[in-house]
Amino acid sequence: MAGTFSSINTALTALRYQQVALDIASTNVANVGTDGYVRRRVVGETLGAASGPALWARSNDTASGVQTSRVDRMTDALLDVRVRRERGRQAYLDMRALSMARVETGLAEPGDNGVANALGKFRAALGDAGNAPGSDAARSQVLAAANTLVDAINLQATHVNDEISDQQAHLDAGVTEINTLVKNLAETNRTISAAKAGGSDTTTLMDARDAIALRLATLTGAKATEGADGLMSVTLDGKELVTGFDSATLKATAGPPATTFELDPDATGATVTLTNAGVGGDLGATAELLDNDLPQYLADLAVVAQDLADHVNAQHNAGYDAAGNAGGDLFSYTAGDVLATLKVQITDPNELALSEVPGGGKDGNNAAALSKSVDVDDSYQRLVNGFGSKVNSAKQLADNQQALTKQVDNAREQLAGVSLDEETVNMVSAQRAYEAAARVMSTIDQVLDTLINRMAV
């Protein structure tokens, strides 16, 4: 049989529980816009009677009250893993598309400042000089156009090289950030473990840990899993980045020609080399850009520049200058480093070999042949076209991935996001329940009043 005051106690547990429910609702409302916040839900449980007070004894107690069993974080480990994976892929594709689009803008094609236009101008200047080989102005024009052409090629190479050094800086900054994040994650693991042992609430710490794991996945495509012991471990290319309370140190050497990632698991200096294909995310894209995309463009541009110089020089050597001497080289470069060393060798317009006969003939026929020898348009167009297609496909891939990332993000938001309507409903029902519990208390109070003050008076 229930004691006289047990109902008051039951009402008290209800007041306490609804207080917690209101607390949780207000926390959820407060964090509706917080990044990485996972909505909480309070889970109550009925305070039951003792199921078996003693052998052969029986209890008449009915259930008596409610208590807060736990506060749930509305999250799903599987969904989190998917979000991290897709975000890593998205970061990889975005970085690649963004960087290549920057380089593409630097190509200045199609436009008046591009190499294609400079090639055309050079050819036109040669043609005009061929019509007037005796004119100093026409000859100077050829030299000016040749210099413009070299400048246009150099400018493109400079833009690509700038992007390379930007990416190298990005790699260094990324590695520094990763090493800090990895340390923080191991530290958070330790704090969570301690808090759990002490019985404190760990939901906020877990939010922080998930945010770190997501950032790590975005930067490197690292995989994070929560073990049975509640500790999160992170692996990169199958090698352990964080295990329990321990973290490894990531080291990177920027390319070109080859970017390498190494892990130092125990700060001894002995490192494990990672394969680049195993590193994704932001840094994976940076490595790909540094090793392949950007140097490849420079190498192809160097081939175009060298072909241009070789073909024009060969024809120039076959001609004779204004004084009737055999022509030398018009362009000069150092083999192996064409882009940095390409320049116009001739400074005196009269040294341009525009004639095909020795002895100072003014036929200008070699100028026409020279203008024909500028035949790198096709290979240059192929280069620009190829790069344009690459940028196009990188953008397309990033857009496609965006749809997938959005879908996974949405799925996670469905589960973890705060709905204001829902919280309002929770709040109102907690409020009503609180009021009801208070009414229970005052009713019992009246009952007791009847019992104590009105009976046997």
Next chain:
Amino acid sequence: MPTVRMTQTMMSHQAMGGMQIGLNRLAKVQEQLATGRIINRPSDDPTGATSAMRIRTSVAAQEQFTRNGEDAMGWLNQLDASLADATDQVRRARELAGQATSGAVGQPSRDALAAEIDQIRDGLMATANATYLDRPVFGGVTSGKVAYEKDGAGVITYAPTATATQGVLRTVGDGAVVRVDMEGPDAFGPDGDSVFDHLAALATALRSGDAAGVTAAADALDLDGKNIINSQAEIGARTNRVEYSLTAASDAALRLKSSLSEIENTDMVKATVDLQLQTVAYQAALGATAKVMQPSLLDFLR
């Protein structure tokens, strides 16, 4: 994937995404309208960008052909005019030779005729030294200022020493190379047997009263005149060829420019309609967002 639970954040993300997409499309059309070009960077349309670059190269080539052709016309017109002059002068000399052989002419008259022949010879030399843009048109590839010069003894010889196997050439079309000069000896005969030598021989014969010499010189002048007229005909043929190439080059440039415009220029009508469509879509997104973001349960609780 069915949505089971919708949150305010999801809605605001969706609204933001929708408006971003709308604004992006609007910006794309706006760029096309503002620059007047569909292809603003290679990745907009890699194939189109390549075609545009190729066509632009071809346009430049055709324009070069046009400039070359105009220069060639300058040379050829000068040659034509000079050869016409030369024909007149040789005919006049031939007439004078005819007068001298008519018998009723005395030595004083023959001397006068000889003086006129000398004049004609000097005039013909000036004609043969005609220039176009400071270049003697009968001088081949010479770097000198004149094609013919007179030495102390009054002998007129062809001056240029530098000779090109092909002469002065102009490329006026794909594979169409036209020679635009004519070396003096081709029109006026080789040194020693040139029209100038024949005129000198005629003057000498007139002065010495050598009737046979006059007749021989007159016959030689006949041949010279024919030779000059033939040369003029050849120049005319070349002029025709250049004129034809000029027309072809400007036609080709026009055709190529219109293809270029088709590939890379914005179709204004289409872009304007697109702009209108995208504006409407964007406004719809804005309106929907404003409507959707407004209400919440809180509005309906007291």
